[in-house]
Amino acid sequence: QSSSAKSPDYVYFDRTTAGFSDDAVPRAKTAQLKLEHFYKLAVDAAIERNTRRVELERKLAGDPGMSEDRKQRQLQQLGKRESAFLRLRRTKLGLDDFRTVKVIGKGAFGEVRVVQKTDTGKIYAMKTLKKEEMLKKDQLAHVRAERDVLAESNSPWVVQLYYSFQDPAYLYLIMEFLPGGDLMTMLIKYDTFSEDVTRFYIAECVLAIEAVHKLGFIHRDIKPDNILIDKDGHIKLSDFGLSTGFHKQHDSAYYARLLDSANGAQSPTSAARNSVAVNAIHLTMSSKDQIATWKANRRKLAYSTVGTPDYIAPEIFLQKGYGNECDWWSLGAIMFECLVGYPPFCSESTHDTYTKIIHFQQYLMFPDDVHLSREAEDLIRRLITSQDRRLVVDQIKHHPFFYGVNWNAIRQIDAPFIPRLKSITDTSYFPTDELEQVPEEPVGGDSAGANKDLAFLGYTFKRFQISSNAF
Amino acid sequence: TSAQPATPKPLYLCSPFVEAALVKGNFKTIVMQPKYTDIMEWVAVNIFEFYQNLNQFYGVLAECCTQQSCPAMSAGPQYVPSRIPRGYFLTQNPRLNYTWINQDRKSVQLPAPTYIDYVMTWVQNLLDDENAFPTKSGRDFPSNFPSTVKHVYRQLLRVFAHLYHAHYPQILHLRSEPHFNSLFAHFLAFGKEYELLDVKDIKGQSGAVVGVGALWERWKEMGILEQ
Ligand SMILES: Nc1ncnc2c1ncn2[C@@H]1O[C@H](COP(=O)(O)OP(=O)(O)OP(=O)(O)O)[C@@H](O)[C@H]1O
Numbered sequence: 001q002s003s004s005a006k007s008p009d010y011v012y013f014d015r016t017t018a019g020f021s022d023d024a025v026p027r028a029k030t031a032q033l034k035l036e037h038f039y040k041l042a043v044d045a046a047i048e049r050n051t052r053r054v055e056l057e058r059k060l061a062g063d064p065g066m067s068e069d070r071k072q073r074q075l076q077q078l079g080k081r082e083s084a085f086l087r088l089r090r091t092k093l094g095l096d097d098f099r100t101v102k103v104i105g106k107g108a109f110g111e112v113r114v115v116q117k118t119d120t121g122k123i124y125a126m127k128t129l130k131k132e133e134m135l136k137k138d139q140l141a142h143v144r145a146e147r148d149v150l151a152e153s154n155s156p157w158v159v160q161l162y163y164s165f166q167d168p169a170y171l172y173l174i175m176e177f178l179p180g181g182d183l184m185t186m187l188i189k190y191d192t193f194s195e196d197v198t199r200f201y202i203a204e205c206v207l208a209i210e211a212v213h214k215l216g217f218i219h220r221d222i223k224p225d226n227i228l229i230d231k232d233g234h235i236k237l238s239d240f241g242l243s244t245g246f247h248k249q250h251d252s253a254y255y256a257r258l259l260d261s262a263n264g265a266q267s268p269t270s271a272a273r274n275s276v277a278v279n280a281i282h283l284t285m286s287s288k289d290q291i292a293t294w295k296a297n298r299r300k301l302a303y304s305t306v307g308t309p310d311y312i313a314p315e316i317f318l319q320k321g322y323g324n325e326c327d328w329w330s331l332g333a334i335m336f337e338c339l340v341g342y343p344p345f346c347s348e349s350t351h352d353t354y355t356k357i358i359h360f361q362q363y364l365m366f367p368d369d370v371h372l373s374r375e376a377e378d379l380i381r382r383l384i385t386s387q388d389r390r391l392v393v394d395q396i397k398h399h400p401f402f403y404g405v406n407w408n409a410i411r412q413i414d415a416p417f418i419p420r421l422k423s424i425t426d427t428s429y430f431p432t433d434e435l436e437q438v439p440e441e442p443v444g445g446d447s448a449g450a451n452k453d454l455a456f457l458g459y460t461f462k463r464f465q466i467s468s469n470a471f
Numbered sequence: 472t473s474a475q476p477a478t479p480k481p482l483y484l485c486s487p488f489v490e491a492a493l494v495k496g497n498f499k500t501i502v503m504q505p506k507y508t509d510i511m512e513w514v515a516v517n518i519f520e521f522y523q524n525l526n527q528f529y530g531v532l533a534e535c536c537t538q539q540s541c542p543a544m545s546a547g548p549q550y551v552p553s554r555i556p557r558g559y560f561l562t563q564n565p566r567l568n569y570t571w572i573n574q575d576r577k578s579v580q581l582p583a584p585t586y587i588d589y590v591m592t593w594v595q596n597l598l599d600d601e602n603a604f605p606t607k608s609g610r611d612f613p614s615n616f617p618s619t620v621k622h623v624y625r626q627l628l629r630v631f632a633h634l635y636h637a638h639y640p641q642i643l644h645l646r647s648e649p650h651f652n653s654l655f656a657h658f659l660a661f662g663k664e665y666e667l668l669d670v671k672d673i674k675g676q677s678g679a680v681v682g683v684g685a686l687w688e689r690w691k692e693m694g695i696l697e698q
Contacts, residue, residue, distance in 0.1 A: 007486040015644050021534055028645035031527045035650045038524060039494050042501045049505050079507025084608070086512040090519045090598070091606040119608040 049082060093165045095172065098126060100441050104430035105182075109133045110170065113442070114177055114425055123424050124162065125177040128170050128442050155215070156411060157208035159228060159236045170442070178236060180229025180419040181429030183334070187224055191341050195373055197416045198338040201227075203405045204235045205331055210393050212237060213324045222330040223311040224337065229429070233415025309350055310343040314357045315387050325390050332383025340370050344384060360384060375401040481547070483639045483648075483686055490693065493653040498660035498696070511612040515604055517661055518623055522594050524654055525627055528647065529587065532634060535641045541583030544569045546629065546673070547636035547682030567682060569629045583633055590626045597623065624667035631655050632673060632683045656695055659687055663697070 017025050056078050060071045098115040101123070105112035110128035117124065160176045183201065187193075193201070205227065212219050219226075219237065226238045313329035315322040337343045344364055345356040356363040364384055366377055379401040382391045391399065397407055406413070419429055482488055504513045529536075546567045570578040571586055581589070597603045603619055605612060613619075634642070635655070642651050662668030673684035690696040 009480060009484070010486040011482065011488075013482065013488075013640075013643050015646065017644055019535075020641075020644070024531060024534060025645065027531045028647055031531050032647055032650050034527060035524060035654060036493065038520070039501075039653070046501050046505070053506055075507055079509070082505060082507065083509040083512040086508060086516045087606060089516045090604065092599075 052082075053078065088163075093163060093174070095167070095442060098124070098174075100126075101425045102427045102430075102432055104427050104432060111442075114427055115174075116425070123177050124174045126442075127173040127175065129173070130170055131166070132169065155211045157204075157211040157236055159238045172442075178228040178230045179421055179424070179426055179429060180231060180233060180417075182225050182229065182238075183227040183235070184224035185429065185431060186229070186417070187337060187341075192370070193338045193416075195339065195376055198335060198376070199402065199405065200410075200416050201235060201338065202331065202335045203402055203407070203410055205334065206393065206396055206402075207407065207410065208235060208237050209327050209331060213327070213393070218322075218324045219327050219330075220316060221312070222327055222334070223308065224334060227334075229417075229419065231419060231421060233418040234411050309353050309357070310346055312357065313387075314360060317354060318358065322387065325387055325392070328383050328390055328392075328396065332380050335376070336380050336384070339372055339376060340367060344380075373401075375399070375403075481636070481639065481682070481685075482643065483635050483652075483683075484689055488639075488643065488648050488652075489686070489689055490695075491649040491652050492656070492695065493649040494657065498657055501657070502660050502664050511616060514620055514665055515612070515616075518620055518627075519598055519604070521627060521654075521658055521661070522591075522598060522623075525630060525658075526591055526595075528651060528654070529591065529630065529634070531645065531647070532638050532641055533584070535638055536584045536587065536633075538582045538584060541633070541637055544571070544581055544583045544586035544629065544633060545636060546632035567632075569633075583637065587630050587633065590630055594623055594626065621667055624662055625669060625672060627658070628662070628668070628672055631658065635686065636682045655683070655686075656690055659690070660696055 056074065060066065060074060063071075097118055099118055101114040101116055103111055103113050104125070107127065107129075109130050110133075112125055112127045115124055115126040116122065159178065162174045162176070164171060164173045166172065205222070208227075209219065209222065222237070228236050228238050230236055309317075311330040311333040313322065313326035316326055333343050333345075345353050345360070347353045347356060364381070366372060372380075379391075379396075379399050382389070382399070383396075396402075397405075419426075422428075504510050546569065568580065569586065571581050571589060573579050597619065601607060601610065602613060603616070634651070639648075642648050659668060670684070673682065673687060687696065691698050
């Protein structure tokens, strides 16, 4: 009837959600969002696939030396990989698709294992995360958001995540296996590094952290256990949406409480554990003892849910707000540890460490018995400093300590320690003998067995590596 | 305009709903088989995803699709095009009902929710069947894969057809029409490209245009789908 309508069959429809059940509207919204996500991915995937093909075709066209036959074969190979990748989108994975080769690590929420995918024989690292523990610590939301974005990174500086699945009790992450162990294990083994070796690792860390920042992330919890070593001896940062940096314990409120307790208002737990001795140790600073205790506990600390605060910047627990400069503080602390043998604020108790970090001006000390070059000490002091004075990435790269570093080619040069591996499943760089309590095979949440899932759709199947042997 | 008993045109054929879309542009980009890939893999993953997406929407609408509201698996009254542009009139044979072939190979009428539940369960089981839709490395597709896919496509098409016919107002209430339209347009474009779409299934008796068949024609006119 309305003559002003755009088209003769224009109709008005009164929308209402009156007749629906309570969860129909949110469910509809979810379905809409999922479909939006689905089409966004479908378009991206089409574009990426096209790019891979065009690049290969161009490369082959520009190679007059190669026979037509070989070119055809290469294109067919690409087709095979693309087809396998398509198949992956339909593949539901479960625990029973993997076989444990060895337990290699323990984290706050579960363990890390070297596994073999049974149908392809390919080797991966599988991290298990106990959902219940993570829920207690409000981790799941973080996991999801951080990983969705991180999964899109193709950075050589970040450990690649291939896919994930879950059962009622656990989340499983399948990632590339880095056989060289981690920097913590290396530091436990070597105690200290020379300045040249330190320069290599710290320079690589600079690029890795920069890459993470460019992705729009702040790591917040960079520490030697999160710096992994690949088969060539170069570093990668481990998946950090999951790092202890996001644990509730590292909340500002948590620190505030701890600091309060350090200022006299003792919390029941710390009172029970340490009673009066806390202050005494704190005041005397007999460093040798503290260092010995710290070293003895280093790995235990890494396995605990609380994690070590040794590398965390003061602004993170001072509720002042922070930006990505907090990661450069952590790097300063790691550099200190590489050269000196322990981190700058290590103490017998975590809350002594907090106190020292907050009052870093008083507590940052370079021991007399270790010789550091002027440049090294200067760089550390410009990283372990207040937010406004801390160097930013370009200043760091231009610091005299890094004189001679070729920032564009560092990943191509020979690393100072190249792991000597007997096989692709060699785990000799991991402290496997210390992990006896851990079950060989993951328990799995569902005793009935395979509860397969297309978990984290959209994230899960995004990994495609043109050159890789993934899957 | 006329004395004839015109039935109201279905909402999905009316403006602005008929043009509502989440995905704009040519579906070719995401329908065409990527060069050098295996066509079986391409079709398999697409069918898999159509199923997942449709199932997601059916999950939302299921509460409205009951034995009472939908005693038959219907895809709508049949319309014959009249001379009046875009006007459709009811004919003698008013409904397009789909029948399910039961275990005794008998064709039976089922209430829509039962029918759809059968379809979705059947498809899910097929997709989970390593023999029908292999996922393990090195496993090949069975030789009857094309015919399986054709069957699956046909049944999913019926679910779409029923939802358009019987539940479009609810889709509108839930503001899902751009999403649902695009999913269906994509589904049609895909079916056309790989010869899975049997026009018979969305048209009633010869020459008549039924339910979503009219939508299909309309989208072709509008350029949303290719002629
Ligand atoms: N992709 C990998 N390849 C090889 N080893 C790994 C890999 N991921 C983790 N590890 C080993 O397992 C140990 C624990 O892993 P990770 O640090 O990721 O777990 P976590 O302690 O739960 O995490 P966070 O450090 O965030 O608390 C690492 O220190 C490392 O030795």
